[in-house]
Amino acid sequence: MKLWSFHGGIALPGHKQESTGNPLRTAPLPRHLILPLSQHLGVPAEPLVSVGDKVLKGEMIARPGGFVSAPLHASSSGTVIAIEERPVPHPSGLSAPCIIIETDGEERWTTLQQQSDYRQLEPATIREQIRQAGIVGLGGAGFPSYIKLNPGKTVRTLILNGAECEPYITCDDILMRERAEEVLQGLLIIRHAVQALHCIVAIEENKPEAFHSMQHALQHFSEGANAIEIVSIPARYPAGGEKQLIKVLTGQEVPSGGLPIQLGVVCHNVATAAAVFRAVRYGEPLLSRIVTVTGSAIAEPCNLEALTGTPVMELLATCGTDFNVLEEVIMGGPMMGIVLADHEVPLVKTGNCLLTVRRGEMEQHPTVMPCIRCGKCADACPVSLLPQQLYWHARAKEFDKIQEQNLFDCIECGCCAYVCPSNIPLVQYYRFAKSEIREQQEQKRKADLARRRHEQREQRLAREKAERAARHARKKPGITDEKKKAAIQAALERAKASKSKQGAPTDDV
Amino acid sequence: MFKKALSSPHIHCPDFSTRGLMFQVILALLPAAAAYAWLFGWGVVINMLLAIFVALGSEAVMLSLRGRPLQPSIGDGSAILTAMLLAFALPPLAPWWLTTIGVAFAIVVAKQLYGGLGFNPFNPAMIGYVVLLVSFPRELTLWSLPASLSTQTLDLSATLSYVFSGTLPPGLTIDALTSATPLDVMKTQLRLGHATGEIMAAHPVFGLVGGKGWIWVNLLLLAGGVWLIYRRVISWHIPAALLGSLFTVSLLFYALDPQHAPSPLFHLFSGAAILGAFFIATDPVTAATSNIGRIWYGAGIGLLIFVIRSWGGFPDGVAFSVLLMNMAAPTIDHYTRPRVFGHGGKDG
């Protein structure tokens, strides 16, 4: 298959073999499960249980709070002991509402609806099942998956993303090695749901075992294996970024601010596909995921299959973390992950990796030098932005100019900051600028809304006044129709004048 | 290497640091500097050391006046590099005050008053040089003869005494030690109507392709520059475009009239063309930043060097050409902005 390339990107040391050396293990059942109501982009789920309720494994305990929202299920059986704010994995170390379950150790399942042949199902039914199973994109930001399964347009290419381009993370690698069959079954189901013409599974070339295992599984597929290609792509960070991957595989660029479906492409992560398979075939909601536990403070780096809601602390302990030397834990990879402020936070659906950093392995006060405009950042940017210009504008708080430089196309991949010889925390500046701009826009929106309300009120008052005048005129004898009309006309005119003086209302809500 | 950061990324590329880049450039200059000193005497060494001393001193004074901490700025290597580049451009027997004024002006005005490293629109070394060229044209053209040509040489103490007090050992005059530079001779003689071949044969300063002795310095500069490209300290675009355009235009004129236009090789290997291409024009702070922009930028410098050498009032044009293109760099950057992913183009 012909492959394309994207501008920039960087070659990173992989650090994958540390955790792929050991087989997949199952994490022990924790005593408490902490389940945040919001584990994904979009609206938080709404609780369906109260404190004291007994719940079964797989039972829905919170329902979607809106269109872009996913339900939440009890990952094991037990009792709801609290619904309260707990620290969650979030860049700012926030707390958020969580349902806390004390497990009873029995792992009693709720009744599940199995389905041996997905082809019996309508695409819409499959989507609904996936929605009910609480499946979100397991590779990235955790966008509820069912939305992407409703393209409303012909899907030419369905891409399964098994690139896993960030260093250290190997959960998709292990999944493809050990459960290739499930991934491919999931792919068939998604293909059926979106009626895709052609499927590609993309795997970075640094995962030959996963590649062969997937190929092997595909060859032994009895049916439905046609029009599926398993492709090895060059290992270049961030080849696993959705837009970059689509470019590599199809040569097309998703328009700025647009979605892959505009190109007739839908992209899902391999782990999402496996979850889809389990949800449709066995009726299992998304209760667990594979998480890579690795880094230099871990005695036995490996991949764990763990229930969502398991405290990170316990996962670290399972893998023999030396807490005496532990400096930091990053959830996610070293390029885009977040530092956990608190190790009691739970594993969430999107938590693909726990990366530990040993004391002494981390530069404590990196020296930041001035930007020397060397352009290395621009060479590395996969979006072809000019990171040094974004940086100057962000520093100077020139938010108009920074938007002209397409700040919002920045995917925060970190390539620029990684290569910057002056060690400038560039992405931090972009995040700051983005949040400032969003804040300003929000305030402007509120101000517009208030102004519009004010104008509408003024108009209403003027109209009422005009009507009163008209009624008054009608009551008074001796005033002719002409005069009446003139009075009404004059009042309306005044109302109009006051409206145009305020400027035309905008409708950007 | 992990680094403490408020937000991702949490690792940083260990291959590059601004300080490391500066010191690699300095390292790449050293062989040529050594050859230069070998050929032209102790004055070169004294110049370089004095320049570095003045540069670091001015940097320190300015940083404290601006209320900035000395570290890490003073140790970033940029002041040393500026000093070395300027020293390369000065005559080997430059008096101490000439070097001091040039370097101090470069650091104080052209760099620190603009806000220090990264904020200066013009190459500080070239500003320093041009200030000297405009103020003291005579001193700047008095070039010592390469050792192989001169019958008299100065030892260390004699050089020191000349540089710092202007006195020469009895019986020696400065004219016996110096001559005009090859580019200078070529220019004046061409103006007098002589042919290039004639001029090169008649004047002992010329070697096979350019000035005698200079060729070695230039070859070592070339080697240092290629090493910098290999190490990815600089990209190839600016040097290639600069030398390419200088070569092309000079070839054009040479082909039209070989009698009155020096050969392209003469242009490349005389004066500061190679130094400029690899070490001066590549100063990232003052150059264009995108690769296409760098090609325009380099080509512009090459062309301007040729124009100034051929028709301008000064024998060499590297400094003026670099400064002129420094001025153009923001515009070049503006017009060579890359197409952003997903914006227009054939795919977007």
Ligand code: SF4
């Ligand atoms: S890599 Fe760093 S120093 Fe170089 S241009 Fe970009 S921001 Fe400036």
Ligand code: SF4
């Ligand atoms: S973080 Fe943004 S600006 Fe930096 S390389 Fe990635 S996309 Fe480009």
